[in-house]
Amino acid sequence: MTRAALRHRLAERGIDRQLLLLAPALACVLALFVYPFAYGIGLSFQPAEGGVLGAYRTFFTDAYQRDTIATTLGLALPAAILNVAASVPIAYRMRGRFRGKRLLTTVLVVPITLGTVLTAEGLLNYLGPTGWFNRTLISVGLTDAPVRLTNNYWGVFFSLVITGFPFAFLLILSYLSGIDPTLDRAAATLGAPWWQRFRRITLPLLAPGLATTFCLTFVLAFSVFPSAVLVGDPAGETRVISIAAYHAAYEVYDYPLGSAIAVIMGLVELAVVAVVLGLRSLLYTGSTGGKG
Amino acid sequence: PESPNSGGDATGPVPAKPDSAVTLNILDVAGNLQLTQGMIDEFAAKNSDQIGKVTYSKATAPELVGKIKAQQNANRVDIDLVLTGVDGLAAGIEQGLWTPLLPAYKDRLSGMNGYSEGAAAMQKLAGDHGVTVTYYPSGPLIEYLPAKVPSPPKTAEELLAYAKANPGAVQYARPSNSGPGRTLLMGLPYLLGDSDPKDPISGWSKTWQYLAELNKYVTLYPSSTSETMKNLANGSAKIIASTTGWDINPRVLGTVPKEAQVGALEGFHWVTDAHYAVIPKGVPAGKQAAILNLLADMLTPQQQAKAYDKGYFYPGPAVEGVTLDMAPAESRQAIQEYGRPEYDKLIADHPLEVPLDAKALVAAFDKWDREIGGAKVKK
Amino acid sequence: MTTFSELRLDGVRRRFGGKDALAGLSLTIRRGEFIALLGPSGCGKSTALNCLAGLLPLTEGSIWQDGDRLDTLPPERRGFGMVFQSYALFPHLSVRKNISFGLQMRRLPRDEVRRRTDEAIKLVRLEEHARKLPGQLSGGQQQRVAIARAVVLEPSLVLMDEPLSNLDAKLRLEMRTEIRRLHQSLGLTTVYVTHDQEEALSLADRLVVLRDGRVEQIGTPEELHNRPANRHVADFMGYRNLVPMRVKAVHGDTVALDGSGLTLEGTPVGPVAAGDEVVAGIRPEDLRAGPHGVPVTVEVVEYQGRELAVEARTEEGVALFLRAAERPAPGDRITVTAAPSRVLVFGAGTR
Amino acid sequence: MTTFSELRLDGVRRRFGGKDALAGLSLTIRRGEFIALLGPSGCGKSTALNCLAGLLPLTEGSIWQDGDRLDTLPPERRGFGMVFQSYALFPHLSVRKNISFGLQMRRLPRDEVRRRTDEAIKLVRLEEHARKLPGQLSGGQQQRVAIARAVVLEPSLVLMDEPLSNLDAKLRLEMRTEIRRLHQSLGLTTVYVTHDQEEALSLADRLVVLRDGRVEQIGTPEELHNRPANRHVADFMGYRNLVPMRVKAVHGDTVALDGSGLTLEGTPVGPVAAGDEVVAGIRPEDLRAGPHGVPVTVEVVEYQGRELAVEARTEEGVALFLRAAERPAPGDRITVTAAPSRVLVFGAGTR
Amino acid sequence: MTATLEKPAAAVETRRKRIVASPGAWLVWGAVAFFFVNLAGVIGSVVVNSFGERWFDTWLPSGWTTQWYASAWNEFGLFPILVVTLEVALLVVAISVLVGVPASYVLARRSFPGRRLVYLLFLLPILMPPITYGIPLATVLYKYGLAGHLAGVVLANLVPSIPFVILTMTPFIEQIDPAVERAARMCGARTWQVFLRILSPLLVPGILAASILVLVRTVGMFELTFLTAGPDSQTLVVALYYSMSAAGIRAQQSVDAMAVMYTASMLVLLVVALRFVNPTQLVARVKEDPD
């Protein structure tokens, strides 16, 4: 009787044996992520010199290091914003059903498979001074000298767009398809022209999805590393924070500093994500009327 | 299959031969296998009683230390032999990763006595920890297409003047990502007559000033040497930094037109380069025995001749008296077609200098990154 | 807003992938009328409504408002109000903002928006809930918001697509009265889609019965209730007993029938002749247990408050649905009968 | 499967986050009975059903099957069948596999599975559709699959949670008869949840009316229809007119009332005394237009086939719902009256 | 929006009107076309280069050859690498689905104290760049003798994969009517039977979608794989990255050939997968609007 009662009481709170299904995943994350990560944080507090916060002090007192945060944000934020912003109108156009939609979506997804190296090689070939792009521009007469689009900010930016856009697009298309299309029609019958419908109905309902998508693409862009080296200007314009972390850990072998930079990287990223999710929680977050 | 630790204990004396055939896991972080894989394969084939199987893997030098360290921390070293350049070698020495081979096994490596002058100097850098396996004098050289640069600069000043007259035409890759880039960096103090060519921070004032001046006319620093080669080939760069190997091999591969020319700046010193073999601490004695026998074999002139390759590390051999006609036919043919007879004279006429040690080099890179490569954004 | 004296649909046709969802609907709607579109699922009711609203382009035909052609205008310029089956309330806007949305789109002055919104909220008695989000309301309340949102614009025409089908029985009854009240008191013109014949009968001035995209009958509730034009309409209007029979003889206005184990007299709809194979349509409430009738066996008995609903089977095994005042037991044999005026006979021409 | 002679719910309580969704339900279900749980949305009907099924653990109380305690068993070991509101068919399995799923779970021999599945398919007349997936079936057909899936196990108890609420009016009527037929012919014991009083009345042997998790009344359809225990039950049983009035005098079995602009005689439910504030409950069909009655003003008129439904207002502005045979116009003044036996008077004790 | 819903049968008149009425549509499609043209240029230039003999300052290479593929294949011993890549990817997908799906089931269906915390915990590995935890993770894995083998690579790749499966599957499971599970229980099915016979088939599209994404991510995951890979457990992306950045002189074309092979294999995986999964159903199982 009492055991049954206890079981009932726990069950009422939502605790029963089914929760054990969570155990393997939780164990994996704890052992393979939380433990090493905590280890890394611990390491960052044990620099060779400068006391507990020495590694952090080293990072923040050196403008060359500190500026990598701004450099990275300067790349990741615009890239994430562009990826999300460009996905919205395209997904908006594509949410209905039409012939060739599946093909078009598939093609839009292709860049996911490219991988950093091909993207980097391709950008260097294509956008390089004698690549097809500049050749076209010159032969059309738009410019006399080749436009420099690689080994600088733009090269990295384009590679972030190529790898990030399809991802953002897929997510947004998926979120957008979850919004009940009759809402749009209802607004139409109430006299709202298309841009009012978009601005006042679709966009607010899409906002939570936009926030999530933004966070995910931002995270992808923020940890950019290979392409910052390959198509960027890793000493200057595109010296992103992961290059600093890499430099500290693998070139100077200052593991505490490397860990500290990694931790800072994580914190900056979480801060941006928190701001975005915080803004999101101010908005409507309930059902979007999608039909199951 | 064999367990990675077969071949006995990590401690204890190293026998003359392993008790049974071992598996060797070789990690190459310097691109050295291109030169030596043939030697290793041949030795393994001939000595199947010592070496059962060889696995090769490749990595970049910076990652090497982290990986070995992680393995040593865990007491599970599964890399038996590392082929590395100066950078990886030095980093490992500083972190205490390598097994000291000298002077304990000097007698087993008799080939070391035959090192050429430059190679012997490079061997000093390795201290007791590594064995030089290949060597070349490297650079700095400049490379250009004669059609586009009819009268190439002859001195450092002329190079600067040329750059000034043709903004964007002179190019070298970011030194920390590029052999020719770093060779140029290390060669400049000799060219310009700096006070201490071995101290990039306080002894290179002329060099830094020169680089800063040059920087005004350099539009970009690619992240890899191949990028500068490509730019040379397609005409968007007119003069790039190069080395003997980077001159010959890309022309063999077709990345750069055959007709490209190299030039040397007046009064330059060769900044030499070499590849080393090192054994991480924690490798069992049996394996060490096999490796020592392998290294001894690799240092024989017959094997060293393979290092001519297709000019990748021209000339390549680290020991004296290895001539081109000892090399495999393929090598001979490539070098006869794409090599340059004038190299012999250049090597003979110009002094050889060992490169910076790892610490100084990292400092030089850092300074270059901050003050030259990063200067464009600072403004 | 603009009003009109009549709205004319002229051969409106809409095809989906080669199949007609709506095949030539012609209908004239007079101002102030309450029209119900009635028919089984998939018959094209929503298609007709969406064509009218401008949400679906026509394949053929035209729509005229008095003298003006309407079908080329986008929905937002037709000035109609629409109540959707699932309400389609904007989930991120409060009740008040949902209702005022249309007014704001018209760029009316602030004061007027406020005044008219308040009025509409009062009209549907949601004063206490004005600040809530739709997700916090019950079905009936959401329903009222949807109606208020449509009527606050004082549209020349209100379109409703099965607005009651998501509600429970009691609420459905209440909302039905509410809709009728709003229609009367605001003097609206309404087109109402439903598949519930009782709802259509109780609300509409005229009914349009559709089947497979075609109009089967247009008429007043009385006309449809008492004289369905064919057996399909009859089926839909509650003639649950549709029994295949044969005409024995024709006597003036009535005919004598037999077949399926029954013998009956009925009133023909359309011409029939002796010997024709016909279908007799009888409502359960017109088929009563009583003496001097046809013998049937009771199978299922259901209590329905005042009356009992009985399912019985004739000797030939045909199921009949009827009403009884006293409770028979399953298995009882009783006799049933129907007044000839209540038995409709559909000949071949009215199948 | 196991059968039982009775199933006893003993003070079954279920709390959600501190609020009682079901507060002490005690009920004895006899074998072969058809019990309907009736009540407005949110009253705890589904909670009760889920507790019985074992899908929700109880907070308090117990469930006994003859002498065995049942509430500690998981649902799969109670051997009950259940029909869900949205059918909950397995969308990836064919009709046949849906139906045979339970038999396979019991690890019955192949032959028997096949035989019993075939029987069940035949029972619900889906022979032609056995290979289709649920998504290819109409609502009524899905409904029948759901029923077949539940009854093929010959469960000792069948639970149904608003199984008809997703169907359209005509189909609902047909399926209702179907369910009753199955119950009778298979000799099942059934607990049926609905919010439609007509459905409950027509199907059940006994009704349990719930409100806010509490039992308001248990009784036969006739008892509930004619003698609802209080005004809430009355409201639910179709007493749409619930008018606050005052008792003028008590004469034996009937009382004289006035108030809200009406003067009436009625039958008290529970003790009342002169001067009491009471509520008079009258069904629309018992309040008839006729001479010698109370004058009211017609507001809305709805056609309902045979009759007209009228909403009128008394002089004091109280809304009344009644039936009329002839069509009055909105604004007409008519007089209404009701038989005293049809006017139920609920005193303070039966609120 | 209606422009895209247009059916061919629609009257010519309305159709013309709509096309004229939406310059926005032209702009959007124009932008998409521009993106594709440039994307094609990017991919095309790599493919062309990988087949080119030498390609200097011209529109196209001066000759064609497949030798770069042969040399890349041989130099890197691609066959065993491809096998390892496939093994790693499939193992990671299988394990993360096996571990992740039950967890997402609990997260989707149940509310229990600490649910949000658990959810956050699963979110973190995705939000953190692999570099931040890769090094300590490798150290830990080496410590327990797991790194340097397939096992270590698989374990390291599980870190972002399991959370990824959980995050994509949770909304998916939420959209399956819980009544279906209850119905199965009422039919006498045990928990595992419910999972095996009812839930798994219903979740197939979601599992496939998640698997593909995990597969693509795993095949493309450089940092974690590199840090934990041993000599016999390198994957394609690690080899590719070496070919690009390791010391030594390599023909650009040969690197391009590697990249093309890498992309081609990913593309095959993706195209095969997209046959089973609708890409718009990543976060929500939506029915497309019928009109």
Ligand SMILES: Nc1ncnc2c1ncn2[C@@H]1O[C@H](COP(=O)(O)OP(=O)(O)OP(=O)(O)O)[C@@H](O)[C@H]1O
């Ligand atoms: N899982 C739950 N968590 C919290 N509250 C719940 C839960 N399930 C039901 N309730 C609450 O319990 C009460 C009874 O719910 P129940 O579903 O039994 O009502 P119902 O009579 O079946 O209503 P309906 O006719 O709408 O289905 C409601 O107030 C409901 O909000």
Ligand SMILES: Nc1ncnc2c1ncn2[C@@H]1O[C@H](COP(=O)(O)OP(=O)(O)OP(=O)(O)O)[C@@H](O)[C@H]1O
């Ligand atoms: N976008 C579409 N594409 C193809 N066929 C469609 C489309 N919309 C509707 N149809 C078809 O047109 C016919 C009429 O559909 P409609 O929605 O008008 O029916 P309805 O009478 O409203 O039915 P319900 O009562 O089920 O809502 C149906 O056969 C339907 O399948």
Ligand SMILES: [Mg+2]
């Ligand atoms: Mg419809």
Ligand SMILES: [Mg+2]
């Ligand atoms: Mg319920």
